[in-house]
Amino acid sequence: MKHQFVIIGGGINGCAAAWLLAAAGEDVLLLEAGEIASGASGGFGRRGVRGNRRDLREMPLMRAAYRIWPTLADQLGAETGYERTGGMSLIEQETTGTKGGLVAADAQAAVQRGLGVPTEVLGRDRVLALEPGVGPEVRAALYCPLDGSADHTATTRAYAAAAEARGATVKEHSAVTAVERSEGRATAVRTAQGQRYEIGQALLVLNNTGAVDLLRDQFDVHLPVWRILPQALRVTPKAAPPMSHLIGHDHRSLSLKALPDGGVMVSGGWRGRWNADLGRGEPIEANVQGNLRAAAEVYAGLADARLDIAETSQPESCSADEIPIIDRIPGTENALVGTGWTGHGFAIAPAVAEALTFWARTGARPDSLAPFSFDRF
Template sequence: MSDHSNASEIVIVGGGIYGTSLAYQLAGTGKTVTLLEAGEIADGASGGPGERGVRANGRDLRELPICAVSQRLWGEYQQSIEGGVGFRRVGGLKVFDIPYGHREHEVRGRMATTAATQASLGTPSQVLTREETLAREPELAAGTIGAIYCPNDGVGDHGFATRQFAKEAAKAGVVIRTGARVTGIVQSRGVATAVTLADGETIPVGEKLIVVANAGAEALLKPVLKPYEFGPVWNLMPQMLYVTNPLNKTVNHLLSHAHRRLAIKQLPDSVLMLSGGAHVAYTQEGLWKGSLSAMTQNVTDAIQTMPFIDSSSFLKADASRVETVTADLIPLIDQVEALPNVIFGYGWSGHGFAISLGFTKLLTDWVISGVKPEALEPFSPSRFHAPARFLADATLGRAAA
């Protein structure tokens, strides 16, 4: 049993990119922080091989202002933290062609309006002609008609970044405990006072408990959330494919495609990483099963986008990291109504790495000021329940009339 007089002001559950970067930022404000991770740092979706996209291009409009903050912070931390955080600002291209049955004026209209909207929400975006696009990426398929270029986009070594933030947080005085699986939230008089670990130990909570454990968050929060505080989520296993580059071609940007579920990155060792496409099977036991059909879809999309990849050979496939996904593919962030000193964030939907630093900056501001930032309102689970309440109220209003 722990002594409650030694409670950290902030207890964070989850040792991924959200937990470690939040711990680092909060420690910089002078708060005492304890971070609890069930396994090892970067054991979950924040770990694994390769790099993740730090992408604003094509992102949900509600996330764009936060992504702009995040991309600025990725650049700043890359410079200010010793050894960097594994971030490379290579720029992003969202490639467009004209799929069968589509109309060229519609595709070009989508390019123009998407770029203009992204720019107005904080992400510099430029429509490139076919010639300008091929000048940047000569290996793109002949059917390419143009692209949206975002100069602030980049890539990051997600496991390295997570461990770097953990290291810097520890330097700043954060207590980091691995192998500390949180199984319950202790409450008294309307606040969370402690969390319990799988081995029975109790960790006291001072001011705030912050749950950012992604795949493990919902089960921990379930006993304290009301039905309208849940958001619909499920788990999936994204597949990452790694292939050789025998022709020694160069992919200069983080590439995505307007009509294909695809991301192409060239890693520092010249290996090509193909992701963003079909997933593999996930079992309740936490096991994953490879899929030839998923692999075929992913490779076909990649070759249709950059034909030279057809000369590549397989190196490996990795689908070992669980992602938690929401119905509208943006995260769930709020505080627990019954326990206002509990803040949660999860459901990053497979693209949370890029926007992590913007969200943890806002969470830090929330903890320090005591006021929830307005920019976080679109991510409340109430978005899935408010329309039903509105319709109910409207029905009652008509009946009364």
């Protein structure tokens, strides 16, 4: 069977690309090794939709994502859980390394504003007016009113359902094991079940952590990307969630999101470890306690919260410079790859999909994707 566009990966990037291509009238096949949103795009809780403290090379994509998110649920015909709550990066120290602290706040805010991310520096009094539960060590914050969060699992599944409604074919439990090539073009893929699908126009390899092995084995392309196991905790405070904004921190490994059911999602850079016997990630108790301690030190209202979930089973891809690789696969003229999202690809995924599908249809790389090429390594 032949399809004009074949997409590998049923996470948010693959499903968003499938929907956009199908909505444009293209013939699309999406192949997912497991189930839709079963990898990094799945799991409990919410993901941040933030421009605050984002890598500057991603800011044009974030600016585009700000435009897309507010109306995305209406376009997909399903809930995404998106809320524009505003976001704060809390500051406690005068200096934090070479990039943070109070000394850098005004400059950081100005740069972000110049790149299309509205940002202001709030002193302690204004922080307390918006977040009265923060601890006494918080001195200021970088505030981005357009930031917020969304339900990543719901959003990914909404994209997939909308793609199918527009005529895309979505096949789960269809791991791609081989890519056929001829004269510099990807011509077909084969799955573990023995199916063969011909590629008419373009192949999009968007299976996150799986892209590394696939490019190595099928294209002899070695990416500076590896797998990490982000830790996400769900806690239930004794009272209501003590924060109302998307919360990050200038020097602590901490991210906080209030959940609709009264819980709080606690994360921020802590990791789990791989259990080879179980074939999945598992929490490290010291990291769980460290994350909880950081949350309680900033919000006393979380000090006696009940730990409900400690999750580290959703692998993520991390690149050497902590921004994604989005490029044409070397040695091909019709195969594109996106990987190395490093834990902050969800917010920009709608904009990445717009740019990537434009590239796949026209052959012309959008300027917004130029910073993410292989050439930077």
